[in-house]
Amino acid sequence: MSKTKNRFWFALFTFPTIFIFTIVVIIPFISGIYYAFFDWDGIAANAKEFVGFDNFLKLMEDERFRHSAWVTIKFTFLALISVNVLGLTFALIVTSTLRTAKSARTMVFMPNLIGGLILGYIWSFIFSDAFSIIGKVTGFESVFYNWLMSPDYALYAIVLVFTWQMAGYMMIVYIAGIENIPYELMEAAKIDGANYWQRLRKIVLPLLMPSITICLFLTLSFAFKIYDVNLSLTGGGPINSTEMFALNIYNEIFGYSNYGYGQAKAIVFFLIVAVISLTQVYFTKKREVEM
């Protein structure tokens, strides 16, 4: 086969994808960095004013952005714990020999397939109406009231919905890890008289460490980038108390028409997400070598 002919096939097979990919991802990414150094209201007729690093400096002083950063971190931390504790617990239960395990697995995973936007709407009804009735019936009115109206509790509402959405997903990943644990190992421990908790602590959890790392990082990046649930459940409210990064960027650009400043936020957002993901790759690769 001649070299030119090979080149022709290479181009034919790869060019369409590279062409679309360049237009949709590469060019906007590069021009996005450019926009971040300008002050612009998004109207084509109005001039863009070059402001250097001003947008990035302004960002550190921005009270709303700092609040949004804090809320995002708090949310991510809470979600990390709740999603993984629940996901791992479900995974341990449904990999048991119980006959109902399979249907339970199917049911727990279900919410993950429904889009975040729609999940948020379902729960907004539950918080606003079902909660008050549950409160009246059970007498726990101090717990079951409309969380979405309270600046302190609205964030927990998002954590709850996000957990409901993601626990089934993490469960699937944990199940894959649990099924890889050699059966003989568990049998041997059982014969040696190890009880369930001992087996869990000394065998299952240590062998599950790779899955736990993966799940923690997956939750971290999903939680950090949350948008749909945030929008439909609270819309960032009440009074901006639950406006997280992604929503803050959207509002800055398309809501307040600060295109340049909003884009600077978007670049910072990218840098943080990149650091999180690269740390994940580093840890998973390192572990693969050790195994």
Place this chain on the structure above:
Amino acid sequence: MKKSKVIKEILLLIVAIFYLSPIYIMLVNSFKNRQELYENVLALPKDFSFQYYIAAIEKMNFLNAFGNSLFITVVSVIFIVILSSMTAWMLARTNNRISKIIFMTFIATMLIPFQTIMMPLMQEMNWIMKTTGIPMLNTRGGLIFMNIGFNTSMAVFLYHGFIKSIPLSLEEAAMIDGASKFGIFWRIIFPMLKPITVTVMILNVISIWNDYLLPSLVLTQKELRTIPLSTFYFFGEFTIQWNQAMAGLVLTIIPVVVFYVFAQKYIIKGIAEGAVK
């Protein structure tokens, strides 16, 4: 021993059913009238009339939205599968610098969150529309184009890993027999990629079907709305009548449930594979 097992079985089932209780609440309240709904949200409805469904279908223009979602998802996924499998095969089988650089670029850009490029992307699309007249915005085709761009890198990555595990000998034998690269790929390679193709399809169907933000930026015309978009406007435009709203939400979930029932095995396998890589 036996008795405790029965209790465990029942307990697990109760937990799972409780986990899905929001679905139950949504379902029962889509049938209740206003008064019934406020009396007790948890109770079963007294009669099953579908009037709120009919109203929701009309207000959401549901059939139209369903058609748009279906068209956009199916066409996007077909293109993603064809384009990224071809690209991944070439990249995996060509051992030079250019092919490595291209592959690394695909992987590296998977780090970019959508919010980072949404604004410049819209500017670029506007510019393309103005200078070339190609209608990138407010068309299903434009959205499909962007869906392909956003989802190929992950697909190329998955295909690439799978292709690396296929021995070269088959292709070499076909090459000696004089088959063209095109023929080799479609007759020999592509059929062997079936397991990973299913995974790629599942992951993309879920993400494209549920996507809200990108379509909300690209499609502003009412007739073009997808299901998530029409749900958003349905909740925004009308003062909330919960029974109608719940009926609308049930409608949006039906296609997802049907898909889940038929493709459950593949979905769970696909999710596990997509997550670990």
